Amino acid sequence: MNTVPQATRVRFAPSPTGFLHVGGARTALFSWLFARHTGGTFILRIEDTDFERSSDDMVAGILEGMRWLGMDWDEGPFYQSQRLEIYARTVARLIDSGHAYHCFCTREELESRRASAAEAGTVPRYDGRCRSIPQAEAAQRMAQGERAVVRFRVPREGVTTFQDAVFGPMEFANAELEDFVLLRSDGIPTYHLSVVADDLDMRMTHIIRGADHLSNTPKQVLLYHALGASLPVFAHLPLILGPDKTRLSKRHGATSVMAYKDMGIVPEAFRNFLALLGWSPGADAKQPNGPDREIFSTEELIRMFSLDGIAHSNAVFNNDKLAWYNTEYVRAYDPSLLLPLVEEEWRAVDYQPSRDREEILAAIALLQPRARSLKDFASAFLAYFGDRFAMDAAAVKKFLSDAEVRQMLAELGRQYAKLENFTEASTEELLRAFAAEKGIKAGALINGARVALTGQAVAPGLFAVMLYLGQQRVVSRLEAAASLTVE
RNA sequence: GGCGCUAUCGUCUAGGGGUUAGGACGUGAGAUUCUCAAUCUUAAAACACGGGUUCGAUUCCCGUUAGCGCUACCA
Incomplete structure (x- = not known):
């Protein structure tokens, strides 16, 4: 194939059903690093089609987290909730081409069928009973007020394949896939439809996302095919786990990246730590004499990042190592650059230093070799900044x-x-x-x-x-x- | 249950058909003595298991086991 070098277009597409969490931040970071490394475009897209669970506060929280980590985006944020016509158009195309059809089964019916399938020990998969309803009949039933979803007509046979940039060649039997829903009965698209329609519309070249989407990918590949589109490069990232090796969640304590800011972590340290969770610079970290490098500037991270270095196995989030990174960064900062961050901590606890800037900078320099986090300057070391201390x-x-x-x-x-x-x-x-x-x-x-x-x-x-x-x-x-x- | 992914020190990882299996965090011990959450030195610590392939597997293949993910009108 004759490939013309093409500028990369990569997106981070969080769902605003929670704050920017550690896993999301890592996905965003890898996407951002990849875009910057390749001189491409980084796009932010908010996947807010779940109206029940999405909120503006969460969107604001995500943007705040992105900014804190210094991940700037070139386009967006785009909101899927404002792009509904695109999905409707896409669905219409799929129906016209016979790749999708209306299904009149109610949730209750589906649920009871699933339940009995579970009882019988068979796979609870949609049986495709609405597949053969002629379009004209479907139109008539809807005109009479019947509610319907639109489902994708998954081929009953054959396999769907794609090449994952991290995991290699992937192959799924179509028979394992069910006729998944594209459009809900209220006209709102589901994830599979909106993600493909948008990635196509926004001309994404690389889809970098969590490995939890690996099993979903064949469905989307089928959609690409049905729409006559060529595939982007998929790159799935291994997941981040808690210390008990289960998927990182609130149970494990801090899960929002902003919680780490509140703990006195500096953004560069968090970013450095996150970059090396599930990715390794390999030989680039080797030093002729001495230990492998662990500390990398943003510029170095951008220069060295590549999809090849992404690990295949999940990684446990290690708080101790994060704390170590933080210590390294806090101590290496130029005092004048550390000061604004320290001042933010002081504001948070309503503290006012009673010494002048020069003295404060001198104090910071004096204290840095023993500091571990920004918090130290706002509690344990207050005696150096004024006469009010415990x-x-x-x-x-x-x-x-x-x-x-x-x-x-x-x-x-x-x-x-x-x-x-x-x-x-x-x-x-x-x-x-x-x-x-x-x-x-x-x-x-x-x-x-x-x-x-x-x-x-x-x-x-x-x-x-x-x-x-x-x-x-x-x-x-x-x-x-x-x-x-x-x- | 079905499908998929994964498996190197406790954790993050490098490596890769022949290595003393390397580094980092953490942990232990010692040094320093003006404290330590500083610094220096040092130690312990890993190729999940079973079969192949091979002169030789930790590395390649298969299986087992375990973990994780997906299996919604969530994303």
Whole structure:
């Protein structure tokens, strides 16, 4: 076949029956990466033909999630609910060509037939009893007010085949397929019809979606054939599972991507993590000396992404690894780029730092080596951004429960007040001399001072903290240790 | 039940007819001593099972088992 290089057109087509969830986000990411890698077009289409379960809030939530992850789209969002004529036209064509027919069986009838089939132990498949109703008769019955769905006339014999870019050649016996519904009795299309009609209308070249659609694909292939269209490339993605290896769901906790934002995850970390769930850059990640690479910039991901690297087996979502990615990203950020994200966290908890921008950036740089998430800056590390901060009870108990130590810290504070050249070296020198004079281990004083100064048992090196905080704050916070009550 | 997909450390994965089966997360141990949720060193940890094919299978084929998916007037 003589193939003309064709610009790729790929879509992400979520159903707004829930927020953007992890699985959907991964599908979107792979589609987006593929479109960007191939220099093609990325299209967003909202599949809202299930009016009962779709809502505007969910659409907004999905768009928010897409933006958070930095996945921009070139066309859309298109809404299937606004494209009903296209589906009606498509169905009319299929009826005219004999590929589809009206079915007057009611839901109740179908259900009872399914039930008895189940009882008899046979396969509960639509028996095609309305297949032979002539079009004229069908038209007449509908004119009299009878409700009908439109079904696709699946060939009784033969096989339907297609090539999946991930799973390879696929073959399904037509006899396994039933005459599925294209148009519901209220005139709303079902998924199979709308997805094919739209993918055709929007000239999609690649259909990237979850493997849960693999078994649905032959039905759609049949539709393509019936419409005289050539097939797009199908690429099915293995699913993402929860820790118990069942399909990821609400039971497993956070399932909406925005929940991860709320946990203090930075979008780049989430994206990096997601990209390597079910896809691997293979040799591109190998380094001559040292471990394989795990951290990739967006540009690298786009450059390296290919359908070939997609795994065939399902993957378990690993929270620990996500947390590790987050840590790596949070620590690698330039403080000035991290600041806006931190500020968002502060707004969320209604916190206002009382230091100026330069100091805040310095504090962020000081804290980054120990931070794991954006949340750290909005809770544990607040003592660096202002004077309003909480004392961690466990830390106080561990290092400040001795009243004598608290008194010594206050006294140390008074000595610091008199220190002329307040530097890392001088503060350390003074503290160690003071400890020696008091006959106490320097470590005990250092640990106590850390808690007095930061409210936490975990902090950067104490004297770096002192230098950052400045003489005045160090003095007053140490002196305040004396009046601390420990239960 | 039928159909489909899948199977490498606990997890994510690399690899592929002959390898000490590689890396990452997590876990254990040790070091450091100014804390650790920091850092460094280090250890344990995998080819599901059974048959073929082959001089040789973890790799290819078949089967078994297990897991997942589909089997709607949901998508």
